Amino acid sequence: KNEVEQSPQNxxxxxxxxxxxxxxxxxxxxxxxxxxxxxxxxxxxxxxxxSGKKKHGRLIATINIQEKHSSLHITAxxxxxxxxxxxxxxxxxxxxxxxxxxxxSLTVIP
Amino acid sequence: xxxxxxxxRYLITVTGKKLTVTCSQNMxxxxxxxxxxxxxxxxxxxxxxxxxxxxxxGDVPEGYKVSRKEKRNFxxxxxxxxxxxxxxxxxxxxxxxxxxxxxxxxxxxxxRLTVL
Numbered sequence: 001k002n003e004v005e006q007s008p009q010n011x012x013x014x015x016x017x018x019x020x021x022x023x024x025x026x027x028x029x030x031x032x033x034x035x036x037x038x039x040x041x042x043x044x045x046x047x048x049x050x051s052g053k054k055k056h057g058r059l060i061a062t063i064n065i066q067e068k069h070s071s072l073h074i075t076a077x078x079x080x081x082x083x084x085x086x087x088x089x090x091x092x093x094x095x096x097x098x099x100x101x102x103x104x105s106l107t108v109i110p
Numbered sequence: 111x112x113x114x115x116x117x118x119r120y121l122i123t124v125t126g127k128k129l130t131v132t133c134s135q136n137m138x139x140x141x142x143x144x145x146x147x148x149x150x151x152x153x154x155x156x157x158x159x160x161x162x163x164x165x166x167x168g169d170v171p172e173g174y175k176v177s178r179k180e181k182r183n184f185x186x187x188x189x190x191x192x193x194x195x196x197x198x199x200x201x202x203x204x205x206x207x208x209x210x211x212x213x214x215x216x217x218x219x220x221x222r223l224t225v226l
Contacts, residue, residue, distance in 0.1 A: 031212035033214065035217075041220050042217070042220070043220075044217070045214035045217070050210060086153065095166055096166070096207050097168055098158075
């Protein structure tokens, strides 16, 4: 059983396109974390959010607690955005444990 | 420079030979955690620590030990490694995750472990 599901698993886009990656979860959460894993393997934090919306540069993350759903949007995509995007949730009733989606692999073609 | 460091970065060992992967952070973070990443399974939490001398099991703690004697260090110990522990391991830290606001995690560069 996966507490966290991401879609799509793989995504190919043309440079400049608007991209949406979805994350759905089945447990009550206190926070949701979006991560980016570069082709070399390093993991970088993008957003940690508990409600509403956050924006950083061309990246926007939203969360709907009632629907147990979060989206990561990338505007004006660029080849350097090619990476695996991972959603993780901090369960509200599971201590301070994190559960992860299996990631969305994004390739942006010039 | 604020960072999480792990050593070694790559390790090939044999079944049953005890090993330790070190993790250190220089950001005075309270929360530290170990994860393993496997193809098709994604990241899974092994152990985490909310503060010094406080550790808790994650999703996949079997075969691993941890300790948190100092705030900056959180070593991962494999007492008797087995081939199914071949994986990519990440250490991470966060200022605090005990209550809102919840702070982001910073990840180390990863340790690729192969157990023959």
